[in-house]
Amino acid sequence: MQKIISLAKRRGFIFPSSEIYGGFSSCYDFGPLGIELVENIKRSWWNRFVRSRPDMVGISTTIIMSPKVWQASGHVSGFSDPLIECKECHARHRGDNLLSESQWKKLEKKLEKAKDKEKLIALSLPSCPDCKKKNYTLPRNFNLMFKTFVGPVEDETSTAYLRPETAQGMFVNFNNIISSSRKTLPFGIAQIGKAFRNEITPKNYIFRTREFEQMEIEYFIPEPKNEKEWQKTFDYWRKEMWQWIDFLGIKRKNVKENDIPKEELAHYSKRTIDFEYKFPFGTKELYGLAYRTDFDLKNHEKMSKENMKYRDPKTGKEYWPHVIEPTFGVERTVLALLVDAFDEEKMEDGTTRTVLRFSPAIAPIKVAILPLLQNKPEIVKKAKEIEKAILPFFSCDYDQSGSIGKRYRRQDEAGTPICLTVDFETLKDNTVTLRDRDTMHQRRVDIGSLKEEITKIINKD
Amino acid sequence: MQKIISLAKRRGFIFPSSEIYGGFSSCYDFGPLGIELVENIKRSWWNRFVRSRPDMVGISTTIIMSPKVWQASGHVSGFSDPLIECKECHARHRGDNLLSESQWKKLEKKLEKAKDKEKLIALSLPSCPDCKKKNYTLPRNFNLMFKTFVGPVEDETSTAYLRPETAQGMFVNFNNIISSSRKTLPFGIAQIGKAFRNEITPKNYIFRTREFEQMEIEYFIPEPKNEKEWQKTFDYWRKEMWQWIDFLGIKRKNVKENDIPKEELAHYSKRTIDFEYKFPFGTKELYGLAYRTDFDLKNHEKMSKENMKYRDPKTGKEYWPHVIEPTFGVERTVLALLVDAFDEEKMEDGTTRTVLRFSPAIAPIKVAILPLLQNKPEIVKKAKEIEKAILPFFSCDYDQSGSIGKRYRRQDEAGTPICLTVDFETLKDNTVTLRDRDTMHQRRVDIGSLKEEITKIINKD
Numbered sequence: 072m073q074k075i076i077s078l079a080k081r082r083g084f085i086f087p088s089s090e091i092y093g094g095f096s097s098c099y100d101f102g103p104l105g106i107e108l109v110e111n112i113k114r115s116w117w118n119r120f121v122r123s124r125p126d127m128v129g130i131s132t133t134i135i136m137s138p139k140v141w142q143a144s145g146h147v148s149g150f151s152d153p154l155i156e157c158k159e160c161h162a163r164h165r166g167d168n169l170l171s172e173s174q175w176k177k178l179e180k181k182l183e184k185a186k187d188k189e190k191l192i193a194l195s196l197p198s199c200p201d202c203k204k205k206n207y208t209l210p211r212n213f214n215l216m217f218k219t220f221v222g223p224v225e226d227e228t229s230t231a232y233l234r235p236e237t238a239q240g241m242f243v244n245f246n247n248i249i250s251s252s253r254k255t256l257p258f259g260i261a262q263i264g265k266a267f268r269n270e271i272t273p274k275n276y277i278f279r280t281r282e283f284e285q286m287e288i289e290y291f292i293p294e295p296k297n298e299k300e301w302q303k304t305f306d307y308w309r310k311e312m313w314q315w316i317d318f319l320g321i322k323r324k325n326v327k328e329n330d331i332p333k334e335e336l337a338h339y340s341k342r343t344i345d346f347e348y349k350f351p352f353g354t355k356e357l358y359g360l361a362y363r364t365d366f367d368l369k370n371h372e373k374m375s376k377e378n379m380k381y382r383d384p385k386t387g388k389e390y391w392p393h394v395i396e397p398t399f400g401v402e403r404t405v406l407a408l409l410v411d412a413f414d415e416e417k418m419e420d421g422t423t424r425t426v427l428r429f430s431p432a433i434a435p436i437k438v439a440i441l442p443l444l445q446n447k448p449e450i451v452k453k454a455k456e457i458e459k460a461i462l463p464f465f466s467c468d469y470d471q472s473g474s475i476g477k478r479y480r481r482q483d484e485a486g487t488p489i490c491l492t493v494d495f496e497t498l499k500d501n502t503v504t505l506r507d508r509d510t511m512h513q514r515r516v517d518i519g520s521l522k523e524e525i526t527k528i529i530n531k532d
Numbered sequence: 533m534q535k536i537i538s539l540a541k542r543r544g545f546i547f548p549s550s551e552i553y554g555g556f557s558s559c560y561d562f563g564p565l566g567i568e569l570v571e572n573i574k575r576s577w578w579n580r581f582v583r584s585r586p587d588m589v590g591i592s593t594t595i596i597m598s599p600k601v602w603q604a605s606g607h608v609s610g611f612s613d614p615l616i617e618c619k620e621c622h623a624r625h626r627g628d629n630l631l632s633e634s635q636w637k638k639l640e641k642k643l644e645k646a647k648d649k650e651k652l653i654a655l656s657l658p659s660c661p662d663c664k665k666k667n668y669t670l671p672r673n674f675n676l677m678f679k680t681f682v683g684p685v686e687d688e689t690s691t692a693y694l695r696p697e698t699a700q701g702m703f704v705n706f707n708n709i710i711s712s713s714r715k716t717l718p719f720g721i722a723q724i725g726k727a728f729r730n731e732i733t734p735k736n737y738i739f740r741t742r743e744f745e746q747m748e749i750e751y752f753i754p755e756p757k758n759e760k761e762w763q764k765t766f767d768y769w770r771k772e773m774w775q776w777i778d779f780l781g782i783k784r785k786n787v788k789e790n791d792i793p794k795e796e797l798a799h800y801s802k803r804t805i806d807f808e809y810k811f812p813f814g815t816k817e818l819y820g821l822a823y824r825t826d827f828d829l830k831n832h833e834k835m836s837k838e839n840m841k842y843r844d845p846k847t848g849k850e851y852w853p854h855v856i857e858p859t860f861g862v863e864r865t866v867l868a869l870l871v872d873a874f875d876e877e878k879m880e881d882g883t884t885r886t887v888l889r890f891s892p893a894i895a896p897i898k899v900a901i902l903p904l905l906q907n908k909p910e911i912v913k914k915a916k917e918i919e920k921a922i923l924p925f926f927s928c929d930y931d932q933s934g935s936i937g938k939r940y941r942r943q944d945e946a947g948t949p950i951c952l953t954v955d956f957e958t959l960k961d962n963t964v965t966l967r968d969r970d971t972m973h974q975r976r977v978d979i980g981s982l983k984e985e986i987t988k989i990i991n992k993d
Contacts (some may be wrong), residue, residue, distance in 0.1 A: 083589075083712030089598035091704050091836040096682050096692075098596060100705060103589035103713050110578070110590075117571070123923050125930055128544075128564035129571075133743050134680075134726065135559060137550035154684055163684060165900075216598075217680045219694070221557050221742065223615055223624060223732060233680070233694075243552050244561060247832075251544030252564050253933065265595065265726070271684060281682065282594050375552040462584050469586055472714065 072351040080269030097273040101329035107435035116286050127259045132240025143374035154213035160202035165271050166210045217266045239287045242367040259290035275352050277402040284401035291392035308397045318432030321411045325349045339366040348407045359398045365391035431529045437465040439482040443494040445471040454493040533812040558734040568896035577747050587715050588720045604835035615674035621663035626732050627671045676729045694728035702750045703828040736813050738863040745862035752853035769858045781891030782872045788809045800827040808868025809868045820859045826852035888947030892990045898926040900943040904955040906932040915954040933989035
């Protein structure tokens with residue numbers, strides 16, 4: 072993991088936020104290569120799941136919404152983690168992280184009835200992971216929503232929240248979408264956007280951060296008559312999610328489904344599958360797929376008094392559609408991609424080359440343009456000409472500093488699938504070498520057919 | 533203006549946020565057409581100013597940064613508006629909105645020395661625009677940054693802010709960018725992202741909202757030896773901004789430059805030009821171009837004690853680069869586009885058709901696919917086939933409900949450049965009609981050449 076963090080900083084994928092001020096609260100920024108990777112992920116997702124599908128529409132809702140939305144969704148009262156503080160070293164822990172989730176749930180139930188709660192805590196919990204002593208406060212529910220104040224007065228009436236998920240923005244706009252887009256069931260609403268959770272213990276690099284981005288779909292289906300009817304759509308999206316994982320080039324063997332047991336399901340869900348990735352720090356949730364029933368629309372109707380039902384255009388019947396929800400985290404996708412693509416290859420000469428084996432479709436730079444020598448004006452001129460010609464079509468990096476071997480290694484670390492070298496032969500016969508990142512094989516290609524050749528390589532996977 | 537707001541809601545461009553809960557604090561959501569328009573704007577901007585330029589890199593920094601960043605930038609102490617309350621009706625006003633900006637500045641200076649400040653305020657200000665009485669509080673500086681608390685304790689040590697601009701994220705990452713991307717001067721860093729300002733009086737629909745998105749460039753140049761040196765780059769970006777306005781299809785006659793007088797410049801700027809658009813509610817800032825000198829890097833060096841200088845690779849000289857900053861607001865671009873494209877055309881039959889004359893390159897839907905009759909299975913089947921064939925290349929809308937005339941009008945209101953109709957002739961000779969949004973001229977085109985014909989129309993402007 073340390074190798075990946077260091078590579079990600081060195082090559083400009085991920086920087087610690089506000090680093091010159093000592094960093095801040097496990098926030099991270101995407102650097103030049105990081106943001107291109109993110110852009111490729113988000114654009115591919117949007118094209119795949121929204122633009123190229125007649126049964127999907129997009130939306131983009133605000134981060135600060137009416138606090139009534141979060142009262143209705145249950146987040147104001149219930150979106151909290153059990154916070155326990157060590158009285159010795161003042162470290163803060165999530166109770167459900169000190170034990171397993173099911174053990175914690177049992178303990179919570181016992182605590183409700185217990186007379187000597189302090190004693191029960193002392194008996195049930197392991198020592199503080201930080202100071203190894205055992206002297207805890209009682210757990211208290213800590214709400215994970217970031218609070219802010221809208222307008223010049225800071226009090227309860229002006230309190231608002233940063234959204235902890237993008238989903239509610241889609242539910243509250245259900246009527247607006249229906250009336251403006253004229254969609255009929257089944258159809259989905261998709262959104263990409265930031266969400267915020269005031270985590271007690273953010274950790275594992277960009278895996279759990281307080282500010283993160285979601286790509287989310289709420290797929291609305293007719294009221295199912297039986298289990299099979301919603302399961303069909305659930306399984307359809309399950310397959311779609313696996314295909315997306317394939318598209319990204321993440322190896323299937325590193326991802327596994329975790330069908331959440333009934334007793335651990337969220338209150339709104341009848342079934343949830345977590346897609347878990349084998350991260351170096353453990354097998355953890357990458358994506359999620361949930362059947363949310365008609366919980367959200369029904370609840371918003373109850374709280375807002377607006378009719379949130381769908382009217383079947385053929386039968387005239389009114390009902391709350393049911394919802395299948397595939398969710399994808401942007402930062403977790405980036406992290407899984409970095410981990411999955413990272414490779415250290417032993418070379419014949421005994422050295423090691425570090426290479427990110429990104430699928431060409433999502434690689435931040437497609438082509439590196441390398442003039443063999445930076446002090447030969449004809450070669451530099453030719454290289455610049457080629458850059459200018461292909462830059463409108465492929466994201467490029469022009470690099471002329473250091474030996475050609477060093478530059479290849481730099482591009483390997485950036486995951487660039489193609490290195491294009493301009494050398495003395497180029498000036499004679501108008502060809503360049505194209506070097507393949509994975510095989511390191513080089514071949515000469517005529518400049519006239521560059522666009523075609525590069526397109527072929529990029530689209531091969 | 534009311535017509536545009538109503539059209540934007542009806543067609544799914546812009547919805548009031550949290551509308552089922554009575555809306556919230558002049559926040560707005562982008563609906564299905566709105567988000568496609570926004571996507572087209574942001575992607576075009578990114579491709580134009582980042583991906584296709586060797587002298588630019590992108591970045592994406594967090595919304596919640598270290599509070600030290602905002603202390604260093606001067607936002608904690610100085611990013612405020614003068615808040616004045618009417619004691620009669622409790623309306624809140626910005627002092628500098630009750631007067632002209634220069635009048636207000638003069639009044640502020642007088643207030644510093646005045647003995648009877650209440651009297652001076654009463655003499656200098658007009659009556660309350662809301663209740664027409666004149667009984668004001670004294671002005672107080674109200675900081676526009678949204679505050680929040682990071683971690684479980686709510687106090688000063690945990691206070692953080694939602695960024696009021698994206699610019700600082702680029703400055704604090706200057707060293708990381710230089711060392712990872714190996715760029716040499718001149719070069720720029722670009723970012724697209726949300727920013728937040730707790731405006732006293734948000735207004736004019738999506739023109740001034742508390743949550744908004746910026747597309748911003750910090751372009752770093754060598755320390756200029758004289759005025760001419762920075763003015764050259766300033767003028768270069770000025771032209772680039774006009775060309776961007778042309779690309780969007782916004783009419784030049786509706787935009788004018790406002791070269792801000794020296795006495796009104798922000799403290800960090802030596803020159804600023806506002807690009808102002810003739811909105812229905814007045815001529816107001818659309819974009820901005822500022823010469824920020826070396827203010828930001830110098831200041832961050834002073835506050836962080838990190839070396840923020842650039843080392844010239846040839847001469848070895850170290851200095852703070854100077855900065856030219858072109859800024860583009862996403863919501864203001866959308867609003868200017870809606871206003872600029874909106875047209876009501878008198879028809880021969882006396883009716884009026886409402887049409888959004890978007891440039892095809894940024895129109896949310898490129899092609900509407902309309903089966904002439906929805907109860908003829910052969911026609912519907914053919915239309916669906918065509919949709920499937922062209923959807924991977926162009927964003928489409930399939931619409932089969934209502935008369936063909938009504939459907940044309942709906943697409944005119946959405947700004948769709950091409951309506952493609954499948955009729956009885958299609959079944960005979962494999963042709964469809966393409967209707968041009970602006971001329972309403974129709975012509976028959978062979979299905980085999982559809983992709984080519986549509987590409988030609990989309991790229992024509």
